Amino acid sequence: MSRKHRVWYPGAIYHITARGNRRLSIFHHPDDYEVYLKILADVQSMYPFLLHSYCLMTNHLHLQIETTNFHIKEIMKELHSRYAVYFNKKYGYVGHVFQGRYGAELIKKDRYFLEVSRYIHRNPLEAKMVKDLSSYRWSSYPSYLHLVENQMISLQKTLQYFPEPRMQHYKQFVEKINTEIKEELDKWLQK
Secondary structure, eight states: OOOOOOOOOTTOEEEEEEEBGGGOOSOOSHHHHHHHHHHHHHHHHHSOEEEEEEEEOSSEEEEEEEESSSOHHHHHHHHHHHHHHHHHHHHTOOSOSBSSSOEEEEEOSHHHHHHHHHHHHHHHHHTTSOSSGGGOTTBSHHHHTTSSOOTTBOOHHHHTTSOSSHHHHHHHHHHSOGGGHHHHHHHHHTO
């Protein structure tokens, strides 16, 4: 039985997820995170796309990607095959690094776009890995707060929903507790 084809068109936006095979770690050492991000930047130069947010966790990852002229399958195949070769070679492993095919949820609505951004950035907090989201190095969230400069990240689309000072409002949106978010989303999307 063949796989269902991914929906794709220029400008399609996805919430990409990938998990380690058998839920094992895909990042053992800080070098692994850095290599993944370097490969991601290289793939972005080969197959241009907008990266709106990302978070690399120990055994899984999240990417919020907007394609341009290249199918998401080309982007992900290059990214994950190169990382798998690196990972297996470094640790002397064989076989699959990632569990099955990556998830690619199509983002069609502004509300969902913002919910995905918030969800991705809150991942380390929800997993109780950090108390302060801005301290998690393997996420695009510090870029949104201008704590680090990251040329890969496209902030414009996300921040356009928020009034000035945009970064401060985005920070409040991400860091609020879940019960307050529905009202926040309604407020930001009514402009």
